[in-house]
Amino acid sequence: MTSAAPLTVVIVGGVAGGMSAAARLRRLDEHAQIVVFERGPEVSYANCGLPYYVGGAIAERESLLLQTPASLRSRFRLDVRVRHDVVRVDTAQKVVEVMDLDTGRRFTQPYDTLILATGARPRRDEPLSDVPVRSLRTVEDADVIDASLSRPGVPVVVVGGGYTGLEAVENLVARGASVTLVQRGPHLLSPLDAEMAAPIAAEIRARGVDVRLGVEVATAGSGAVTLSDGSTVAAELIIDASGVVPETALAEGAGIRLGETGGIAVDSMCRTSAPDVFAVGDGVEKLELVGGDTALITMAGLANRHGRMVADLIAGRTETVRPALGTGIVRVFGIAAAKVGWSERQLRAAGREFYVVHVHPGSHAGYYPGAETLSMKLLADPGSDAILGVQIVGRDGVDKRIDVVATAMQAGMPAAELAHLELAYAPQFGSAKDAVNILGYVAENTRTGTTPTIQWHELEAAQEAGTTLIDVRSRAEFAAGAIPGALNVPVDELRDRRDELPDGLVVVHCQVGLRGHIATRILRQHGVDARNLDGGYRTWRDATLRRG
Amino acid sequence: MTSAAPLTVVIVGGVAGGMSAAARLRRLDEHAQIVVFERGPEVSYANCGLPYYVGGAIAERESLLLQTPASLRSRFRLDVRVRHDVVRVDTAQKVVEVMDLDTGRRFTQPYDTLILATGARPRRDEPLSDVPVRSLRTVEDADVIDASLSRPGVPVVVVGGGYTGLEAVENLVARGASVTLVQRGPHLLSPLDAEMAAPIAAEIRARGVDVRLGVEVATAGSGAVTLSDGSTVAAELIIDASGVVPETALAEGAGIRLGETGGIAVDSMCRTSAPDVFAVGDGVEKLELVGGDTALITMAGLANRHGRMVADLIAGRTETVRPALGTGIVRVFGIAAAKVGWSERQLRAAGREFYVVHVHPGSHAGYYPGAETLSMKLLADPGSDAILGVQIVGRDGVDKRIDVVATAMQAGMPAAELAHLELAYAPQFGSAKDAVNILGYVAENTRTGTTPTIQWHELEAAQEAGTTLIDVRSRAEFAAGAIPGALNVPVDELRDRRDELPDGLVVVHCQVGLRGHIATRILRQHGVDARNLDGGYRTWRDATLRRG
Structure with a gap:
């Protein structure tokens, strides 16, 4: 042989x-x-x-x-x-x-x-009447789209508000196109939950894009598209980013x-x-x-x-794939949105048990210029504390935090262990307690019941049932915008004004959750059944943005 | 009771x-x-x-x-x-x-x-004759230093080229001071190894700072400092960042x-x-x-x-500390340097077994503007593949990669597993194979002997012993600067020119290590005992910088 x-x-x-x-x-x-x-x-x-x-x-x-x-x-x-x-x-x-x-x-x-x-391949690639439809998957697609944008103000409809759709929107705006973004679901970026994705839609709208949620393209023709709600939008080109x-x-x-x-x-x-x-x-x-x-x-x-x-x-080696996390990120007009694992919607649909944490730490030390507020959401298993999903939105440091969490998740690290990660700290890059550490601390406080929380979507029902909502921010913050029905008692006055509070359930909140946590701890030790509004005013405001 | x-x-x-x-x-x-x-x-x-x-x-x-x-x-x-x-x-x-x-x-x-x-407390805090000595640990220190810099060109000697010393240097230069940096050790940033720290010294010198390595302050007086090599430097203020x-x-x-x-x-x-x-x-x-x-x-x-x-x-809870990794980062004049775990010098001093990997991947996808080349060094246990230390230097994305590696290390993840991390990819943030993935792939290729390597400090002895060094970069790259004694055979010509190569040990190298890896794989399968110069020309050049 x-x-x-x-x-x-x-x-x-x-x-x-x-x-x-x-x-x-x-x-x-x-x-x-x-x-x-x-x-x-x-x-x-x-x-x-x-x-x-x-x-x-x-x-x-x-x-x-x-x-x-x-x-x-x-x-x-x-x-x-x-x-x-x-x-x-x-x-x-x-x-x-x-x-x-x-x-x-x-x-x-x-x-x-x-x-x-x-x-x-693109889910939909048939032309719609005389309006050309292109996805954005090949160099040829890019060439054709490029050629279509030869003059300013060309009306373009982007179908699909996922990663590719948002990138397409940003770049069409950069080319001077007049852009309408059509999203079938109730919010952009369906891998994220509504309250996390809402600031993205607000930012895109602020850049002059017409964002249409909860609708689909029904028909097209003669330079226009008719949506499923009966409205029409000018369109010389449709970019199909509705998925593959x-x-x-x-x-x-x-x-x-x-x-x-x-x-x-x-x-x-x-x-x-x-x-x-x-x-x-x-x-x-x-x-x-x-x-x-x-x-x-x-x-x-x-x-x-x-x-x-x-x-x-x-070649004769032995190797197996690792289970996929679905880590993803997109940047649009300076905001990055990232996720790993499952969303709350996915967990709910699957009947999984989970607890939720929203935090809004700075991207680096607050005393050093340029820090941006991150919005972070964690979903974890209340039994094992396994991390089930994390979503992060912000203008700085989003990619770093999602990668750290993805690594922790891939390693099987429980949520509370995020508090113990020894991450690199200099004032340009992070904080002595980094955003990811904060996420771990709040996860632990939530899961152990140290500070019980309620979620933004539970607030309205709680208020209707007679629960008192205490805004523990300063008077100035309260005056600048508050949740309807909230009573303002700044955290530093809570101990002295404890007698003003009712004996039943009290929900407290601050701007991002930290002072609310302190307030909850004070009140619970003074005999009040207090809960903290998870993520504070900021998560509530983001969540209600989408209704606007 | x-x-x-x-x-x-x-x-x-x-x-x-x-x-x-x-x-x-x-x-x-x-x-x-x-x-x-x-x-x-x-x-x-x-x-x-x-x-x-x-x-x-x-x-x-x-x-x-x-x-x-x-x-x-x-x-x-x-x-x-x-x-x-x-x-x-x-x-x-x-x-x-x-x-x-x-x-x-x-x-x-x-x-x-x-x-x-x-x-x-600062290691040294006695005044040196009439030249005031200050560390940079308290607000009062900062106030005193601030007041000393009331005119441009004040001569200041910074003692110690660690994190704080480098931050002091950058900020003194920003204030217009005339700065001398005195470092006792042979290179700046002693937590890093020489070849990793060298670009930092080069950058600081390029900003007009007088960097003195391998010397100490001996005496001071009358507006000057005398160093241990007998030279004198003007100094109206000494900032002691020599450690605590x-x-x-x-x-x-x-x-x-x-x-x-x-x-x-x-x-x-x-x-x-x-x-x-x-x-x-x-x-x-x-x-x-x-x-x-x-x-x-x-x-x-x-x-x-x-x-x-x-x-x-x-408060009655149960908790223990996690073993410390010594994660650290510093940014100076736009370059960040970070480390976690031990350096090669520390491992060597302790007699530990280790293998070394140097890589130079981009901070994000090369096709998207603004990507910077990272220098990454990994030290891992050849038996267990435990990560023992990582050092990263570069102008973008350093903090993210050190945090990912620190998380992996804290989770006990072996070096090769870094290849499997599912990190977030969009062209502004990373690559489909992120820098950390590359580090894992090269670690695996090195440890398994798929591509045997030699280190920059082993090259000279190998060449003296008669080993042929083949530079597999393009002719243009070779002409722009090459390692003395290297023969230029571009990687794409290797198969056809195999007969020109000797039968003994051959060391190949490219710019950063990737083409060298490909060349090594080609040659070894054509019967040549080839090894790749780890980190390529770039690591060799950084390592020899410090001799300049």
Whole structure:
């Protein structure tokens, strides 16, 4: 026997997951034959940069194109074929059938191992009457949108207020377009809860964008769009950022099992139901940490990481995926919004038990200029104290805090342990008690009942049932804007004015929750059944913003 | 029996740890008598802000004063006495003897529980001849320094190139002083290793500061300082940032045990050797994670956290300290330098086994404007893969990455697991493979021997022993500056030019390590015993900077 012939590995899809697999495999196996088929005209492009190319922050189109077939051939000896559509997989014969989109020629390519990195496609891509519809997933999309914005004031409707939709809005405004943002759900950024997302909508509106919540596009034509509430909006272009669905036709046609989510089903090694066929990226359902079940999470980081791991497996190493957290972030007009894990809405829908904490610490020490107030929401298991989800919104330091929490969550750290993290402190960067530490302290005070809280959405019912609401802020703060029905007793006067308070349940609140916590502790020790309004006036105000 | 009399808790020291204990204790126990004695004129001031008040970034002196005795009395019913020096503790009688520094009156104060938060004092505080010496620890220090800088060009010598020394330098330059920085050790920032600290010295020199390494102040007089190498430098003021020693006189006088480090010895609940006497903050030695032993770590975050924990214990809760990581960060002239855990020098001195990784990833996606190159160094255990230390230097995103690594380290996550962290990615904030992920990937490649490396300090000896050094960067990069003796073979030509390479050990390198990794993988599979120069040209250049 001579030594085995080189392995032939065929990869369908040449962007994030597929290209990570190809490059890593070459580093581990210099002799494998690695063939990448990509339907589009480009491989390995920066699709997360497309909105910023449209907006002009990324000036050079070339900087989006991270690799070319030629560069991949010279560095990695990859056989990369763009504009090649894999139309069929025969898992019995272990061949793929490929069509060259430029010539129409069909041919078959055998494989020893196949990696499906087919990605996802826009949920909706049919044109609406004579108004063109574009998603923002490919360089070609960006080129077409760019060309549509040749004069100022072009009316554009963006459908979908998720990460991509918000990035599109910011960049369309930067180009002088007249933008309407249409969101089917009741608030923007559906991975976040309403009170966390509300400041984003307010900011976007302040930049002149017409934000329409709770509606869909019904029909379009003659330069306008009609929404489901009957209103019409001018539109020369519709940008569809309403989400994506896994591209599974190829897998389905090959009899490869799909999961309940509609994505390709894979095990913890990204193996599909067919022998020697792996799948990674946006086309695949992921094992998700909080639910312990599969979910569709379309994040470039996961695609890259899983692609690389599959190369390790093919090269004979042992590795498994980590359950996904769904960590995500978006910045729009200077506000960043980030999340990890589940939202309150998701937990409620699944009937999970949880407790909630809202805090508003500074992004760094208050005595040093430039600190911004963060809004942070934590959801944790009241039994195990496992972190179930965190949402953070603010103008500075959001990315750092979500990454710290994601790391803690991935490590299985309970919420109260966040208080003990020894984070780097200098006044430009944080505080001796960092925002994440504060989140941990308040979590512990809440879970242990040290300071019982009520949530913003429970306040109205409590007030209707006769509960007294005490605003413990200063007189000046109270005068500048207060919750209807609140009585102002500054925290420093509470001990002396205890007799003015009723004996039943009393809800106290301050601006962000800290003085309310102090007030609650004082009152409870003086025999008052006090609870703190979680997140204070600020969370209440954010939550009620959305009604405006 | 009637209910117990309120507890009397006496706290010595009213800044970070002491004041955290006092405020938390009041929140848990409304009835305790809490007396805080502070020797200085202020309590609870922002000592980490003092350099920035001197420099002008913090404009208002009042913003340094976070609390006053009056505000603490009205909010927390604390009995705070400034300018009161506790001169003796009698642990048998459970009383402290106190001197009112304004009146000279002495009195005793009984306690049920005593908390020593006496802090640390400058290592050197004697005046040097007629040149005044000031540290930068109190508001009074800042006032005196501020007053000394009334005209431009005042010559100031800063002694000590640690966190505080560097912050002092930046702010003195901002005030127009003519600054000399004197550092006893061979490089600035001794918690970091030489090659990591070198760019900081280069930057500070570029701002016109005279940086003197490896020398001490010998004598001073007549407006000048003589250094240990015989040179003299003009000086109207010396700022002593050469470090601090625990303030232990009070504890020692009371027969309370000190540790081998010279700090007050405490157990995992901050209990001293005397009954009912706790100690927290800079006067106390800490249990340290990497060494598993006690160490002096003077960080405001630890003082605050431990002070709060002691209040929990006094209130009957159960809690223990977490071993300290020594997380720290400093920013000087736009460069941030951060560390967690041990340096290579510390590990080497302790005879610990470790492996090293240097990487230079971008602070965010390269295709989005504004990304800065980070320099990251990881030290990990070759057996367990435990993270022993990380150092990060750069102009953007340093604080985020050190906090993520500190969290991973505190959670006991092995180095390779950093690759799997699911961090938030949008192009302004990170990359699909974040800098921390890259650190994890390279750690794994190094530890598993996938790509064997050599370190910058091993290169010269290897070259002298006849090892070929191949620079796999482009011809243009090579021409712009190369390591002496290196042969230029761009990575994309390696396969075709394999025959030009010798059969023995070959060291390859690129700019930051990635192409070197690819080259090493290619060559090893073509039968060459190749190793990658860890951190590439950039780490080598930084390391050799310090010789300049």
